[in-house]
Amino acid sequence: MKVDQLFNEQKEKIRFDTGELNVTNDDPEQWHVKLYGVENQRYFQEALRDNRKEHFTFETSEGTVNGLADVETFDSANAEENVITLIGSSTLNGYSGG
Numbered sequence: 870m871k872v873d874q875l876f877n878e879q880k881e882k883i884r885f886d887t888g889e890l891n892v893t894n895d896d897p898e899q900w901h902v903k904l905y906g907v908e909n910q911r912y913f914q915e916a917l918r919d920n921r922k923e924h925f926t927f928e929t930s931e932g933t934v935n936g937l938a939d940v941e942t943f944d945s946a947n948a949e950e951n952v953i954t955l956i957g958s959s960t961l962n963g964y965s966g967g
Contacts, residue, residue, distance in 0.1 A: 872902060874928035877912070883925075884908040885953075890927055890934070897964040900957035902927070902938065907951045916940045922958050934963040 872888030886906025893899035902925075907913065916923050917940040926935040937959035944952040 871930040872904070872927050873930065875904070876926045876928075878924040883912070888927075890929055892961060892964060892966075895966045897961040897966070898957070900936070900961045900964075901941075902953075902955040902957075904953040904955070905950055907953045910943075910951060913940050913943050913953050917943050925955070932963060932965070934961050936961045 870890050872885075872890050875883040875885065875888065877883060883904075885904045885908065888902060888904040890902045891900065893901075920939075922937045922939055924935065924937050926933060936957055938955040939958050940953065941956045942952070942954040944950070944954075
């Protein structure tokens with residue numbers, strides 16, 4: 870599902886160009902997010918470096934969902950892309966399936 874807006878635990882808005890949240894086999898325990906054109910690079914770099922889980926709230930095309938996620942990759946090879954991959958590490962709250 871398309872991610873329209875993203876907020877961290879402190880309710881700070883994470884700015885990005887496009888994003889996609891995918892739930893594997895309709896199981897809210899297995900999900901990941903790919904964000905493109907991320908502006909808040911330092912936030913994600915620090916989370917990746919410290920190997921810390923972050924709580925995110927996603928405003929999506931199918932409603933609001935939230936959960937803990939690990940920053941799995943941060944790819945800034947293409948400065949215009951700044952691709953971030955988040956892997957869910959908790960149940961995706963608010964996910965209704967389908």
